Amino acid sequence: VGPRALQALEAAGIDAWMAAQSSPGRSVAVVLRRAQATRAEEVLRRELAPELERGALQPPQVRAPVTQVALVAEAMGQGANVAGRLFQPLGALGINVRAIAQTASARSISFIVDGAETALTVRTVHAAFHFAHEEVSLLVLGHGVVGSQLLEQLRALQQTLAQEHGIQLNLVGLADSRRVLFSPEGIPLNQWRERIEAVPEGTSPPVVQALLESLRRLPVPVLVDCTAADGMEELYLEAFRGGIHVVAANKKPLTQPREVWERLRSTAHLNHRAYHYETTVGAGLPVIQTLKDLVRTGDRVHGVEGSFSGTLGYLSQQLMDGVPLSRAVRTAREKGFTEPHPREDLGGTDAARKALILAREQGLDLAMEDVEVEPFVPREYLEEEDVERFLTGLEKLDRTFTSRIEGLRAEGKVLRYLARIDxxxxxxxxxRVGPVAVAKDHPATRLRGSEAFVAFSTERYADYPLLVQGAGAGGPVTAAGVLADILKIAQGLRGR
Structure with a gap:
């Protein structure tokens, strides 16, 4: 049937650009100019009339518009998995390949996609074979302390990354709790604040899910979550299924019930998308990556101890230096060290989330309710939802904390807020997470300002734990960690 169909088209003066036949020989796909589609259908129906009348063949169908894409390379047949590199990322994005043909010389592969998928297909192929500078399309959620710092760092480094590393980071979307700004052509990084403030505020939170379909059609789409919002896990799942990578500074999705945590990781893996969340534990410190490397290389973790909260580390040191609690908390908030509501930090919730994330990275089957949490301040103070009234209420604790610090000094000890995983x-x-009085030779006593530290006691690091220490809170270092996670995606696509 295939040869007869092609001969009939040729006799009618219709040029077939490509023909592909299924391996059992049951179907034939022919690609030709759209203007000739109607005429070609008539020719085929006339040529194959006997078979059509007795039901041996299904009537010819026209699919339009479609696009033919060709990949040409020397000695393609000798290359390692060229077809796999070509079609795997297309499948991951849900792009349907309608027909495939390869020349006898194995120098080229041609395939057909729907016309609406043309731009996405070409960009995906270019990314898979590194035919151009790596362009990364960013949709950033949140432009508070971390988000605004990230955008400023992107602006400062955009030219350097493009010229020296071949990576073009393109801000295509920005959203907060009331506004959404999206431009496939890109939002100038020196104008992002003016552009988002010019968008009228809505009466309800914007539906970011509606943007994902537009985002997925752009080069290397990445959803960047710089919020502390609840319920983001469903958005992440939708992004993964749509072929979008996720970089998050948001701890909450990772501390949901274990089945949610596992679904996030498995969905990202099944769709070949990256999910990076290094900053959820150590801000800019490589805490999660260090633990992953230990586990992947076969080391056995015996215990983890650390000051996971740079915020509570800062407050502890301020108290040891004689600063009243209420003033120390206000200063920490002004410096951008705390969560939007400081009770997240003072209640130990933030530190508990970080500890749980690390515990799960070790393979431990734990949930938030398994974490033994002792707050930094009495629990009754944590019930106040208004931030200003909460901060004012802390003044009642100033004398209590001053007396406690004086007692620790007399004993030669230091106050720290530590997490321990056994x-x-x-x-x-x-x-467990909670305030601890430690001796002056403890590693935590060396912390200054918002520094955090994590000590890994393992089979290999038994006598001298592996320490990761540095600034553990603040917009600039957290934003730098988010940017590093974004660059991992761009560099990973290039095999670096």
């Missing part, structure tokens, strides 16, 4: 405790894994 994966091999007698009654099962133990995860």
């Amino acid at each position: 994966p091999a405790a007698k009654d099962g894994p133990v995860l």
